[in-house]
Each structure stands twice: as C-alpha cells, then as structure tokens.
Amino acid sequence: MKYVVILGDGMADYPVPELDMKTPLGVAHKPNIDYMAEYGELGLVKTVPDHLNPPGSDIANMSVLGYDPDEFYTGRSPLEAVSMGLSLADDELAIRCNLVTLSDDEPYGQKTMVDYSSDEITTAEARELIGFINEKLGSDNMRFYPGVSYRHCIVLKTDSSLPLLCTPPHDISGRQITDFLPKGFMHDELIERMKESHRLLKDHPVNIARREKGLRPANSIWPWGEGRRPALSDFEAKYGLRGAVVSAVDLIRGIGLCAGMENIIVDGTTGTYRTNFEGKAGAAVDFLLNRGDFVYIHMEAPDECGHRHEVPEKVRSIEYIDSRVVGSIASRLRDAGVDFKMLIMPDHPTPLVLRTHTHDAVPYVIYDSRAKYPLNPGARYDEAFAAATGIYRPLGHMIMESFLKDDVANV
Ligand SMILES: [Zn+2]
Secondary structure (H helix, E strand, C coil): CEEEEEEECCCCCCCEHHHCCECHHHHCCCHHHHHHHHHCEEEEECCCCCCCCCCCHHHHHHHHCCCCHHHHCCCHHHHHHHHCCCCCCCCEEEEEEEEEEECCCCCHHHCEEEECCCCCCCHHHHHHHHHHHHHHHCECCEEEEEEECCEEEEEEECCCCCCEECCCHHHCCCCECHHHCCEECCHHHHHHHHHHHHHHHCCCHHHHHHHHCCCCCCCEEEEEEEECCCCCCCHHHHHCCCEEEECCCHHHHHHHHHCCCEEECCCCCCCCCCCCHHHHHHHHHHHHHHCCCEEEEEECHHHHHHHHCCHHHHHHHHHHHHHHHHHHHHHHHHHCCCCEEEEEECCCCCCCCCCCCCCCCEEEEEEECCCCCCCCCCCCCCHHHHHHCCCEECCHHHHHHHHCCCCCCCC
C-alpha cells in the first residue's frame, strides 16, 4: 500500500458572488477528486484549533502530518532555518532576520518602517549584504545566514528560555519603530546590532546601486519570529513508513525535514498556478515506486489566488490539481498495479472575500483504490457535500493516523 497526501493550500472557501454564490471547489471541474469523494470517506476536519493565531500554513500542515500543533509548534523561523539547511542544535534559537528599508533622517529609534521587504531585494544582493553583516556583526554565539530575497536568519546560541518579544515588520508598515524594537531577553544586543547594521548598510555599494535604479535600499536588519527547532518525532519511527515532502514553500519543507522526511526538490515549482504540476506528480510517483511509501504533495497555488482575490485562477488551480496531479498519480499507480490511499484536503480555507486564512474546518476525502462501490453516491468534493455527510473530525492531527490505517469498508 502506498499513501499520497494532496494538499491544496487554502482551497476551501466561502460562496462568492462571482461564482453565483458557490465556492471555487463547488464549481471547479474535477472528475478525479469527485470520483474519490463518492467512493471514499468525505467529511470536515478542523486543522487549526481556535486558540492558535494566526491560522498559518505552518501550524495547519503540521497538524495534517499528524503532529499536534499545541504540543509541537515553536514558530515559523526554526522551520525556515531548517529548510535553509541549518541543523539547529538544542541550544540554538532561530530568529527571522528581514532586510528592511527604514526612513533616512531621524536617529535610529525614531525611524519609520518604510518597507519590510526592501522592494523585494534580489537574493544575490541580499547574500552580499548578509555576508557583510555576518562578517562585521557576527560572533561565536550569533551568526547571520542568507536566505531568499529579504528573508534571512539569525542563529543565536543560548540555553536561556527567557522570552524575546519582537514585532513582525509587515505589521508596522509606515509606522515609527520606537515602540516596536525588540524587548525581553537579549534585546540590548539585538538593538545594538540593528543600529550598527544601519550604519554599515546605508551607503553599502549594493544600496548605492539600488538607489540609482530607483529601488529602496536594504538599510537595516529586523529580527522577529524567534523559536527553537520543533521536537517532531521521526515520521518513519512513528508510522513505519518512509516518507517524502514535495513543496515549493520553505515552511512546509522545514516541517518535513524536522520529521525526518526526504525533501524532494522539483525544478520549475513556483507556488503559483503556473507551477510545474506534472513535475511534482512525476517526482511523487517516482519516489513511491522506487524509494518510499508515503508522499506529501503541497500545492500553494489556490492559497495565493485567495490572497489576491483571483477568482477564475483559484478555480483553475483546483482543476489543474485534479487533472495534472490527482488524476496523473492515480492512473500511474493503477497502471503499475499498486494499491494506494489518497488524502485530499486543504490546510485551511483562504476565502477570496477575506483574502486571508480562517480557522474553519475544511473538507477532506480519504480514498482507497481498492474501494468497489460508492459510499456517497452522487457526492462531489466541496464544502457543502462534506458538511452534509455529518462526518466531522475535531482534531486535525488525528487524521493522519486514520488515513494510514489499513481498513477499507467498501471492497
Ligand atoms: Zn496554507
């Protein structure tokens, strides 16, 4: 038996006027997934407990993979750090380090947060700046590591469990930073380095060149989102299955790596509806036929469309997942004569009308290729049909155990 999770990030939605008060899942043409909804278990599952905020993809995907976020979630930075290839020892704290643009004239503590992304600085420029900062401000217990674009990482060696309180820079766009500088444990050292970073970066050749091109300079570091590596139990030890994660998103890759799973990198994956769907499906089938038993395929596209209020694109991304991922994997496994189970679900809703995530329960299907007759005749995979079955799982992190059980009712 092989196990496939198809995770359509943010697929679930609310009815929208553009679709005659239906949801994207309600109107999308998706014969493969709908067939599985008829022949499999269809219901609702709550992936993010109401008291965890915000309902992020990191928490939700951890839950789907079988790890109770209340017990295991330690923040987004350590997941990003792990996905960057940093191992993070028990005495190391990962802190997200943005390269930001602050206003020019005032003393440091009175500056304004102009842009949390420094005009989405390129990775090449950022690598040079972070390398320079590490050379000048790094020490044995504080190192700066370059990531992608404006997103970098500080690794701090410390046994202290005292809290450090930082503010996400995207929450204070256009505001004076005075009240939002780090507080708590080691705040002095961090603020000192932030000030120094401004002195070092403001006239750095990279920033001079950016100004000449009319782009905002990356003139300060901004630490936030600190956390230690989550102590996820090894997926294979827990479930007895060799697993892999296929995703373009660093947080999801980080969860897989923390759970000891293989991280399959597929060329041309972008996290949008123009991503390389076939590449992901092909890599998953190759892994299942040759190296392992469980694969977790994460597709970011529907979530992006939700955040951007792109209605037809959200519908299309679901149709692509159906034909180019679900249908393609199912037919190739059938052709190979391999029994499989498939769990199809989003991590959380990203309603088009809200353009952000919610805590609502999401529709899921657990399908077994050995199923012989429909459990839900006439059903489709959408929010309304899932609610109508009356099946509701209140604890998202328990769904993995049920999915991996080898019991099929309708053979
Ligand atoms: Zn998500």
